[in-house]
Amino acid sequence: MRGEHGSLTGAAPPTTVRLQNIAQSYGQSAALMAAVEIGVFTAISNGAGTYAEVARAVDIHPTNAERLMVMLCAAGLLESADARHRNAADVERYLVDGKPGYMGPWITFTKPQWAQWGRLAEHLRTKDLKVMGSIETFTVADARRYHEATFSIGLGAGRRFVRQVDLSGRKRIMDIGGGSGAYCIAAAKEHPALRAVVLDLPVVCEVARDFIAANGLADRVKAQACNFTRDPFPADCDVAIMASNLPMYGRDMIASVIKKAHDALLPGGQMHLIGEMTNDQRTGPWGPAYWGLGQAVSDSLGLAHSEADVTGYFRAAGFLDVGLHDFIAGSLGRVTGTKAG
Numbered sequence: 001m002r003g004e005h006g007s008l009t010g011a012a013p014p015t016t017v018r019l020q021n022i023a024q025s026y027g028q029s030a031a032l033m034a035a036v037e038i039g040v041f042t043a044i045s046n047g048a049g050t051y052a053e054v055a056r057a058v059d060i061h062p063t064n065a066e067r068l069m070v071m072l073c074a075a076g077l078l079e080s081a082d083a084r085h086r087n088a089a090d091v092e093r094y095l096v097d098g099k100p101g102y103m104g105p106w107i108t109f110t111k112p113q114w115a116q117w118g119r120l121a122e123h124l125r126t127k128d129l130k131v132m133g134s135i136e137t138f139t140v141a142d143a144r145r146y147h148e149a150t151f152s153i154g155l156g157a158g159r160r161f162v163r164q165v166d167l168s169g170r171k172r173i174m175d176i177g178g179g180s181g182a183y184c185i186a187a188a189k190e191h192p193a194l195r196a197v198v199l200d201l202p203v204v205c206e207v208a209r210d211f212i213a214a215n216g217l218a219d220r221v222k223a224q225a226c227n228f229t230r231d232p233f234p235a236d237c238d239v240a241i242m243a244s245n246l247p248m249y250g251r252d253m254i255a256s257v258i259k260k261a262h263d264a265l266l267p268g269g270q271m272h273l274i275g276e277m278t279n280d281q282r283t284g285p286w287g288p289a290y291w292g293l294g295q296a297v298s299d300s301l302g303l304a305h306s307e308a309d310v311t312g313y314f315r316a317a318g319f320l321d322v323g324l325h326d327f328i329a330g331s332l333g334r335v336t337g338t339k340a341g
Helices: 017-023 026-038 040-045 051-058 062-074 089-094 111-117 120-124 133-137 140-164 182-190 202-214 251-264 286-297 307-317
Strands: 078-081 084-087 172-176 195-200 221-225 239-243 270-275 320-328 332-338
Touching: 026 040, 026 062, 040 051, 040 062, 040 084, 040 089, 051 062, 062 078, 084 089, 111 120, 111 286, 120 286, 140 182, 140 202, 140 239, 140 270, 140 320, 140 332, 172 182, 172 251, 182 195, 182 202, 182 221, 182 239, 195 202, 202 221, 239 251, 251 270, 251 307, 270 307, 307 320, 307 332
Parallel strands: 172 195, 172 239, 195 221, 239 270
Antiparallel strands: 078 084, 270 332, 320 332
8 A cells, every 4th residue: 555655655764874874984984994004903813802902902092992893893894792803704814914815905095085086076077088087197106006006906816817717728918908917927827838918008017017027927928018098909919808997998998999909819819808897777786886986086088887888899899709707796797709710
């Protein structure tokens, strides 16, 4: 039975709670980043369990430890029983300093953008949008900070890629906008005969060469200066990778890069695009929507592309056997296609 305005009789009326929680969710982000910065999760992993123990371990006032840990519990990052706390499973795996999967630098990576997110309405009113946004003015120092924060998580993604994709028999990879070279490093370590080239801006290549050399691969993995929005691609590769830069560019640019990669690949070559994609209805997930909206802060033409968008770019470029695969469920998809032999 419905009331006079069409609502179900007896249904609870809406409240402001959800809207308030969203409006104040920056506090949850701040708590997570602060906990990483002062070492709360590491202290708890090492045995500190009460407010007082954590306060001593990280050298803060017990009241501040309590305030922070209550918020971390509310966010599901800590679990509490009998007045003692332990890290949630994902926190224990990824946010304890010294463990192999530690990703603390990635968690705090977007913190410098906070002030600009606070000016989001102003950015949204900007009509002078750029193809590349703020990344075009990157310095070597910017590139180093960026990739020191992202290399560990990028290398993990590269290893996942190598597990998912059969590269046996392939000769040379081009990694378009390859950043630190993490995907090429993972692939070259797994396949000793494979060579690779990281294509990125000159300042990024300078940093990539350091990561490549540190992994002992300077003889097989090169970094080549290339603004992929306008420069040609090498014509001797049978694999193309484009990973984690999808939302940074608009539809026309992504479509043109995929077409250029198709034309540059050797016959029978494959392209793999790994990126944050929305569903076809463009209603989620949250991550791709966040990265797409974040391009407004950079005043770029980038946006969240849908899965249908990306598979469409591949087909329009001439790729065959275009497929969509989960890369990390709920976060990243992988679209692949093959050039005719």
